[in-house]
Amino acid sequence: MTAAERLLCLSPAEPPVFSVGAMPVPRPGKGEVVLRVEAASVNPIDVKRAGGYGQRLLKLKGAGKFPLVLGNDVAGVVESVGLGVTAWQPGDRAFGLVPTGKGGAHATHVAVESRWLRPFVDGHDAVSLAAFxxxxxxxxxxxxxxxxxxxxxxxxxxxxxxxxxxxxxxxxxxxxx
Ligand SMILES: NC(=O)c1ccc[n+]([C@@H]2O[C@H](COP(=O)([O-])OP(=O)(O)OC[C@H]3O[C@@H](n4cnc5c(N)ncnc54)[C@H](OP(=O)(O)O)[C@@H]3O)[C@@H](O)[C@H]2O)c1
Structure with a gap:
């Protein structure tokens, strides 16, 4: 299996402490698409979460526990698709939302439910689409x-x-x- 990497936010601290860690390339679950990330945003909520904000509430979504992979926006290239996904195929470029959950977009690869993705918009690059x-x-x-x-x-x-x-x-x- 090819290696992938993610940016781990290690513990709630100000300033936050990050480390790059290896991970297996995610496999898409049913209804999911795995994207090779070209761009991901840093939103103020990432900064707040890195400082410990929302831990109790987010734990209910399996997301509050450190180390965290932050990032709620992504733009990239479809690497693989899960069962039931017909709208996307490998090589397509997509951008969209990564809802707060177990894994964020600050990684080389991320698995996202296909319903959160849209095709690239003509005239816009990955960086501008991932800000949106x-x-x-x-x-x-x-x-x-x-x-x-x-x-x-x-x-x-x-x-x-x-x-x-x-x-x-x-x-x-x-x-x-
Ligand atoms: N961005 C997101 O994705 C997101 C998601 C969920 C919730 N939110 C919340 O939505 C709000 C706006 O987010 P944003 O990303 O647009 O933030 P932002 O880019 O930092 O803009 C904040 C705005 O609020 C104004 N402001 C700050 N302090 C003020 C004060 N004391 N009185 C009047 N105006 C004041 C700022 O004016 P100046 O330019 O003059 O400073 C600026 O126009 C924030 O409360 C944020 O937590 C944002």
Whole structure:
């Protein structure tokens, strides 16, 4: 089996302590795709988790235990697909969300449920696509919780707090389309 590597966050500390560790290339489970990672993001939540944030809650998802592999966004090349996956084949390029769980995207390879992936968008490279899914999903959920969707947004007056930040700028772009 070919070797793969992941970035391990060793224990909750500030500044965090990392180490690169070898791992077997993951095998895709049912409905999963294994991506060879070209780019992964570092979100503020990664920094907070590296400092110990959310450990109790995340343990319920099998994710709070150190050492951790952080990273919730990925862009890369499909290496293998699991049972039941028809939308992807090896060699395709995909980007998407890696939900917080046992393994994050700060690795050479990551297994992701195929439903969290989308094809590369023309004109965008792996780095820019990997900056997008987690922030966009957060924003999308916030808008939905505020009762705003693509059908009723037009004509609404919406106050965006923190509009100069990552989510805020995305909110402005989405709401003014
Ligand atoms: N990014 C994500 O994926 C994500 C996921 C889950 C939750 N969140 C949460 O969503 C919020 C926004 O995230 P973000 O990534 O957009 O953060 P960000 O890029 O750091 O932007 C933060 C924004 O809040 C403003 N701000 C900071 N302190 C303020 C204060 N005391 N009064 C008024 N405005 C203030 C900043 O204004 P200045 O530019 O003037 O400093 C900036 O516009 C954060 O609470 C974050 O924890 C983010």
């Amino acid at each position: 899914p987690y922030t966009f999903t957060t924003l999308w959920q916030s808008l939905r919780k505020a009762g705003i969707d693509e059908h009723n947004a037009k004509g609404l007056e919406v106050l965006v707090h923190g509009a100069s930040g990552g989510l805020g700028r995305m909110a402005i772009q989405l709401l003014t389309r």
